[in-house]
Amino acid sequence: MMFFRSFIFFLGVLATLLIGWAGLVGIPNMMISEVQPPKGLERYTYEQAFGRSIYIREGCLYCHSQQVRPVGFGADQERFWGRPSVPADYVYDKPHLLGTMRTGPDLFNIGARQTSEEWHLLHLYNPRIVSPGSVMPPFPWLFEEKITAGPEDKVVALPDSIAPKGKVVVATQEGRALIAYLIGMNHTYPVSQSPAINDTTKKK
Amino acid sequence: MAVQTTTKEQFVSFASDAAEDVSEKQHRVEIDESVTSPVVLYFATGIAWLLFGSLAGLAAAIKFNLPDWLGGTSFLTFGRVRPVHLNTVMYGWASLAGAGMVVWLTGRLCRVAIQKTWALYISAVLWNIGVLFGVVSLLFGYNQGMEWLEFPRPAGGLIALGFLFFVYSIISTFRKRQVEHLYVSLWYILASMLWFPILYTVANLGIYDGVTEAAMNWWFAHNALAVWFTPVGLAGAYYFIPKVIGRPIYSYYLGLLGFWAFALFYNWNGIHHLVGGPLPTWLVTVSIVASVMMFVPVMAVAVNHHLTMLGHFRMLKYSPTLRFVVFGSMSYTAVSLQGSVESLRSFSEVAHFTHYTIGHAHLGVYGFLSMILFGAVYYIMPRIAKWEWPHPKLIKLHFWMSATGIALYVIAMCIGGWIQGMMMNDPSLSFIASVNATKPYLWARSVGGTMMLVGHLVFAYQFVLIIYRSGPARYVPAWFELRPAAESTGESKTV
Numbered sequence: 001m002m003f004f005r006s007f008i009f010f011l012g013v014l015a016t017l018l019i020g021w022a023g024l025v026g027i028p029n030m031m032i033s034e035v036q037p038p039k040g041l042e043r044y045t046y047e048q049a050f051g052r053s054i055y056i057r058e059g060c061l062y063c064h065s066q067q068v069r070p071v072g073f074g075a076d077q078e079r080f081w082g083r084p085s086v087p088a089d090y091v092y093d094k095p096h097l098l099g100t101m102r103t104g105p106d107l108f109n110i111g112a113r114q115t116s117e118e119w120h121l122l123h124l125y126n127p128r129i130v131s132p133g134s135v136m137p138p139f140p141w142l143f144e145e146k147i148t149a150g151p152e153d154k155v156v157a158l159p160d161s162i163a164p165k166g167k168v169v170v171a172t173q174e175g176r177a178l179i180a181y182l183i184g185m186n187h188t189y190p191v192s193q194s195p196a197i198n199d200t201t202k203k204k
Numbered sequence: 205m206a207v208q209t210t211t212k213e214q215f216v217s218f219a220s221d222a223a224e225d226v227s228e229k230q231h232r233v234e235i236d237e238s239v240t241s242p243v244v245l246y247f248a249t250g251i252a253w254l255l256f257g258s259l260a261g262l263a264a265a266i267k268f269n270l271p272d273w274l275g276g277t278s279f280l281t282f283g284r285v286r287p288v289h290l291n292t293v294m295y296g297w298a299s300l301a302g303a304g305m306v307v308w309l310t311g312r313l314c315r316v317a318i319q320k321t322w323a324l325y326i327s328a329v330l331w332n333i334g335v336l337f338g339v340v341s342l343l344f345g346y347n348q349g350m351e352w353l354e355f356p357r358p359a360g361g362l363i364a365l366g367f368l369f370f371v372y373s374i375i376s377t378f379r380k381r382q383v384e385h386l387y388v389s390l391w392y393i394l395a396s397m398l399w400f401p402i403l404y405t406v407a408n409l410g411i412y413d414g415v416t417e418a419a420m421n422w423w424f425a426h427n428a429l430a431v432w433f434t435p436v437g438l439a440g441a442y443y444f445i446p447k448v449i450g451r452p453i454y455s456y457y458l459g460l461l462g463f464w465a466f467a468l469f470y471n472w473n474g475i476h477h478l479v480g481g482p483l484p485t486w487l488v489t490v491s492i493v494a495s496v497m498m499f500v501p502v503m504a505v506a507v508n509h510h511l512t513m514l515g516h517f518r519m520l521k522y523s524p525t526l527r528f529v530v531f532g533s534m535s536y537t538a539v540s541l542q543g544s545v546e547s548l549r550s551f552s553e554v555a556h557f558t559h560y561t562i563g564h565a566h567l568g569v570y571g572f573l574s575m576i577l578f579g580a581v582y583y584i585m586p587r588i589a590k591w592e593w594p595h596p597k598l599i600k601l602h603f604w605m606s607a608t609g610i611a612l613y614v615i616a617m618c619i620g621g622w623i624q625g626m627m628m629n630d631p632s633l634s635f636i637a638s639v640n641a642t643k644p645y646l647w648a649r650s651v652g653g654t655m656m657l658v659g660h661l662v663f664a665y666q667f668v669l670i671i672y673r674s675g676p677a678r679y680v681p682a683w684f685e686l687r688p689a690a691e692s693t694g695e696s697k698t699v
Contacts, residue, residue, distance in 0.1 A: 006394075014398060024491065025416065033416070057283075059284055063283075074480065086482050098481055101557055102628060134271070135646075
């Protein structure tokens with residue numbers, strides 16, 4: 001009897017967890033694995049993929065989301081952060097970087113919004129140069145100081161007051177890759193999927 | 205006086221194990237002796253991670269106030285220190301201290317010496333190596349890129365292996381049990397022994413892509429709380445509250461209802477972390493429904509804990525354990541109700557991407573779980589070290605530092621986060637306005653965090669003292685103040 005009762009107990013405990021997994025992960029996985037990439041979505045280039053790994057390494061995801069909410073849910077649309085994102089936008093993303101925090105703005109379409117490489121160089125070197133009041137950390141290790149810049153180098157256009165004397169600051173390979181990833185983040189192409197899949201729109 | 209509704213005799217007998225039966229007492233001492241070294245090992249390493257994790261958390265908090273502070277070193281950038289904080293306090297402090305408490309509780313509740321203690325040593329060693337390896341990897345930038353699953357695979361694997369050795373010892377002890385009926389705490393412990401290994405395995409199958417990976421990520425992250433951290437905290441609260449005040453738990457049937465409703469609803473909650481995201485609407489809705497249904501187990505547990513306390517709140521004046529554990533169980537009620545409301549779409553629209561969530565998370569893991577673990581350590585250590593806490597005043601200092609620190613933290617983050625969300629959702633304001641508005645609250649958060657760190661240092665200092673049995677020798681428990689004999693109830697030797 002005792003054995004039987006603990007057996008039933010463990011069986012019940014096992015069932016609750018596995019049913020939860022099936023409902024929240026297993027079944028959606030079957031549904032969504034059919035999703036085809038949209039025509040406008042390109043695979044990451046080698047440099048962008050490397051930049052994406054830098055994005056993960058430096059923990060950008062703890063302050064920036066990569067998902068756009070629909071009309072009527074937050075102000076993403078009014079801030080022109082792009083059309084609502086759909087599952088098909090993420091087919092090449094592994095690991096996913098949807099994020100849960102917006103200490104900084106959403107980056108899903110940062111490449112469409114901020115196309116200037118010069119801005120990104122300054123912003124990553126020290127965010128407060130271009131964005132006063134920002135609490136984003138600086139990333140000086142993505143840059144190096146040189147006496148003269150080479151032909152391929154991306155020079156940070158630092159204001160004279162903070163530029164090192166007699167030297168120029170250029171992006172390292174890692175810094176260039178991260179910027180390539182950010183500028184490539186452009187999901188403004190049209191998608192054919194019915195937006196019903198994430199229709200959280202409030203009826204106004 | 206509350207009316208007792210406990211219907212099963214064994215629940216009455218649970219409390220009466222304080223009966224002055226000499227052989228019974230001797231048996232308890234033997235059980236405690238069987239676990240002394242493993243429990244001290246779990247507690248000591250857990251507390252070491254608590255100190256390290258608190259420092260990392262405080263550093264991350266101060267970086268919001270002074271973004272260029274320590275900004276020149278890649279190891280110490282916010283994006284690396286933050287996951288170090290989360291992973292050390294969860295998989296280091298809360299898990300190891302929780303494992304120590306679970307081992308001790310299992311011996312007491314099965315009324316038998318802990319079996320296979322060698323497995324516990326292996327478990328603690330593997331676990332600590334795993335956390336250390338994971339932390340160093342994160343500082344060097346090796347991050348898996350998913351919240352709560354940041355540790356590289358080998359580090360996670362070591363921790364999982366450590367957990368399996370731990371489960372082996374607990375289940376072996378359970379099979380040798382000398383009791384016929386299982387107390388509520390044991391249900392939660394046994395369930396998590398089965399749940400957590402399965403959860404971890406299923407999450408690491410590697411068969412998920414794109415947005416399903418996000419669903420898996422948050423199913424896992426929320427379930428780490430559901431199947432391990434919360435059961436540990438509740439097992440502690442269910443044990444220590446009746447134990448210290450010396451009366452049985454209010455209702456057996458509420459305990460039963462609470463447990464199964466908990467098992468049924470909690471592990472459907474995770475996807476509320478993706479409200480408004482690019483997932484099928486039904487999926488998010490299912491999670492919101494389950495989150496609201498959490499009202500059922502939460503109210504069952506709340507009624508059970510708080511009505512057990514009713515009429516005995518005076519005991520909070522004397523017993524350090526009770527003070528910490530009751531603070532924890534009240535936080536559990538608060539954080540769970542807050543969580544249910546937070547999952548609603550209209551609430552999430554404002555609070556979701558903000559510091560509000562961070563405040564909520566800390567109310568849960570600190571206000572609830574860590575406070576119960578502190579209480580457990582204060583209760584268990586004198587029994588296994590055979591030495592009373594030398595300085596009750598320092599316990600008091602620890603309590604007030606932790607309690608006011610976390611209160612300041614949670615209130616500041618919830619208010620600041622709500623303002624941040626309202627401003628973010630107002631397109632007439634610039635985005636940076638939502639950043640600037642949070643700054644005073646982020647300072648308050650750093651002050652709260654500093655107070656908590658001070659509390660932890662005091663706690664760790666006294667933990668070292670009790671291990672070495674230093675300080676004044678006591679022949680009565682280290683109460684906050686001497687208790688009038690007339691009020692004495694329950695187990696007499698109780699901290």
